[in-house]
Amino acid sequence: MFLQSQQRGALIANAYYRDPGALDEPCFDWITFDDVVDTHDKILQESMAFYSPESQVLVFVFLLSHTGNSMAMWRRKLDIPLAVRNQNINELTKLTMALSKRQYVITVDSLVLHLVLSILS
Secondary structure, three states: OHHHHOOOEEEEEEEEEEEOOEEEEEEEEEEEHHHHHOOOOHHHHHHHHOOOOOOEEEEEEEEEOOOOOOEEEEEEEEEOOHHHHHHOHHHHHHHHHHHHOOOOOOOOOHHHHHHHHHHHO
8 A cells, every 4th residue: 555655654444343244354444644644643643754664564443432432542563574575675665765855744733732731730
């Protein structure tokens, strides 16, 4: 997906949801850094901005509470097997070099940040 989208991204899955045709398998979607900027979630943004997409895949799994008012999220960086990297080494090198020139600005909700800082002080 990294090579297809040509953007930093991650696989994401709802731990509860299953495709009706494959009830034993979770459903994964590909989200990019640009997709998570509007969440103002620092961990999501930093995770995507600072991993090595040429050698790792980033995976998020989330689970909503029964009320829908909160959720838990787990994050893992999984190494891509060397054989897979070697098959795509030229494309990975070009894309990684192009993306290294991009600046990733982490955005957080300033109101929330202000509230957190005022609580901490």
